[in-house]
Amino acid sequence: MNALTLEAVELRRIRMPLVAPFETSFGIQTERDILLLKAITSAGEGWGECVATEEPTYSSEYVDGAQHALVHHLLPRLFISARLTAEDVAKVLRPVHGHHMAKAAIEMAVLDAQLRSAGESFARYFGAVRHEVDCGVSVGIHRTIPDLLQTVGDYLDQGYRRIKLKIKPGWDLEPVRAVRERFGDVPLQVDANTAYSVSDAEHLAELDAFDLLLIEQPLPEEQVLAHAELAKVVRTPICLDESITSAQGAADAIQLGACQVVNIKPGRVGGYLEARRIHDLCASNHIPVWMGGMLETGLGRAGNVAMAAMPNFTLPGDTSASDRYYHRDITEPFVLSEGRLRVPTGPGLGVTVDLEFLEQVTFATETARPEPGRVRATR
Ligand code: OSB
Numbered sequence: 001m002n003a004l005t006l007e008a009v010e011l012r013r014i015r016m017p018l019v020a021p022f023e024t025s026f027g028i029q030t031e032r033d034i035l036l037l038k039a040i041t042s043a044g045e046g047w048g049e050c051v052a053t054e055e056p057t058y059s060s061e062y063v064d065g066a067q068h069a070l071v072h073h074l075l076p077r078l079f080i081s082a083r084l085t086a087e088d089v090a091k092v093l094r095p096v097h098g099h100h101m102a103k104a105a106i107e108m109a110v111l112d113a114q115l116r117s118a119g120e121s122f123a124r125y126f127g128a129v130r131h132e133v134d135c136g137v138s139v140g141i142h143r144t145i146p147d148l149l150q151t152v153g154d155y156l157d158q159g160y161r162r163i164k165l166k167i168k169p170g171w172d173l174e175p176v177r178a179v180r181e182r183f184g185d186v187p188l189q190v191d192a193n194t195a196y197s198v199s200d201a202e203h204l205a206e207l208d209a210f211d212l213l214l215i216e217q218p219l220p221e222e223q224v225l226a227h228a229e230l231a232k233v234v235r236t237p238i239c240l241d242e243s244i245t246s247a248q249g250a251a252d253a254i255q256l257g258a259c260q261v262v263n264i265k266p267g268r269v270g271g272y273l274e275a276r277r278i279h280d281l282c283a284s285n286h287i288p289v290w291m292g293g294m295l296e297t298g299l300g301r302a303g304n305v306a307m308a309a310m311p312n313f314t315l316p317g318d319t320s321a322s323d324r325y326y327h328r329d330i331t332e333p334f335v336l337s338e339g340r341l342r343v344p345t346g347p348g349l350g351v352t353v354d355l356e357f358l359e360q361v362t363f364a365t366e367t368a369r370p371e372p373g374r375v376r377a378t379r
C-alpha cells in the first residue's frame with residue numbers, strides 16, 4: 001500500500017440531536033456531541049469518526065478526553081512519521097496506552113485517505129462477501145411497556161430483521177415477555193451494558209424461556225471470568241461488547257468460555273484493522289460476530305457497513321438506517337431496504353460529506369499540525 005505523509009488533521013465537533021431519546025442502563029442520550037477528523041495528507045483527504053461518548057459512562061473514554069489524547073499524544077507521533085500507512089498507525093501509537101476510540105478515529109481517517117487515493121473501497125479492502133448487510137435495531141429502555149411495544153412495532157414495520165432490547169435490573173423479564181407475546185418469534189436479543197452482577201445468574205437464567213439469540217454484556221467490563229461462570233448457569237449464549245478491547249482479549253475470553261458470540265465495534269478495539277483481526281480470530285474459533293454501533297453518523301456507518309459484509313458477520317448488526325438516529329445525516333443517508341443496508345462501493349468510505357450541513361452542526365474546530373521545525377523520522 002502506498003505510504004503517505006500526514007500534513008494536518010482538522011478536528012471538528014458537531015452536535016447532532018437524536019430523533020428520539022435513547023436510554024440505556026448507563027444513562028439517557030437526547031443528542032450526540034461527536035468528534036470528526038479530517039486527515040490532510042500527501043495522498044489527499046480522509047475522514048474519521050470518533051465513537052467516544054460525551055461522558056465516560058459506556059467505557060472510560062469520552063469525547064473531550066479523546067480530542068485531548070489526539071492533539072497532545074497521538075497526532076504528534078504520527079506527524080513525525082515520514083511515510084505512513086493505515087497499517088502503521090497502531091504500531092506508531094503503541095507507546096500510548098488505552099485511548100482506543102481516539103486511535104481508531106485517526107486510523108480510520110488515514111485508511112480513508114489511502115483507499116480513496118488508491119480507488120479502493122473499504123469493503124473491497126476488508127474482503128467483503130456481500131453487497132448488502134442484514135440490519136437489526138437497538139431499542140432503548142422505555143417508560144412503559146405499551147410505549148416499548150409501539151416502538152418495536154414501528155421498527156418491525158420498517159423491516160428491521162432483529163430487535164435488541166436494552167435491559168437493566170427492574171426492566172428485563174417483563175419487556176422481553178411483552179415483546180415475545182406481541183410479536184411472536186422475531187429474532188430477539190438483549191443488552192445489559194454491564195448492569196448486573198454474577199449473583200444475578202439465576203435471575204438472568206429466567207431469560208432462557210424466551211429463546212433469545214444472545215445476552216450482551218450482562219456483567220462489568222473487567223469480569224471476564226465471571227461471564228464464563230454465568231455461561232454455566234444461563235443457556236442463552238453470552239455475547240461480549242465492553243469486555244472485548246483487543247484481539248488478545250477476545251482470544252482469552254473465548255478460551256475461558258466467557259462468550260459464545262462477539263459484538264465487534266471498531267472504535268472500542270482501537271480501529272478497523274484490530275476489528276478485522278478479531279473477526280478472523282472468531283471465525284477460526286467458530287464464534288459468530290456481529291457489528292455493534294455507537295449511534296454513528298454516515299461516516300462511521302459507512303465503515304461499519306463495509307466491515308459487516310465480511311464472511312463471519314453472520315448475525316444482523318446494530319447498523320440501522322440513518323433515520324433511526326438523525327433527521328438529517330452529514331452524508332447521503334443510509335436507507336433500509338428489505339431490512340438491509342447497501343454496502344458502499346466508491347473509493348474509501350464511499351460516502352460524501354455534506355459540507356454545508358456539516359458547517360451548520362459544527363460548534364468547535366481545531367487544526368493540529370506538525371510542530372514547526374520538527375524533523376520527520378524516516379521509518
Ligand atoms: O452497548 O451497544 C451498545 C449505543 C451507544 C453505546 C453503546 C451501545 C449502543 C447501542 C446502539 O446499543 C447501537 C446503535 O444503534 O448504534
Ligand code: MG
Nearest residue numbers: 191216217241
Ligand atoms: Mg452493547
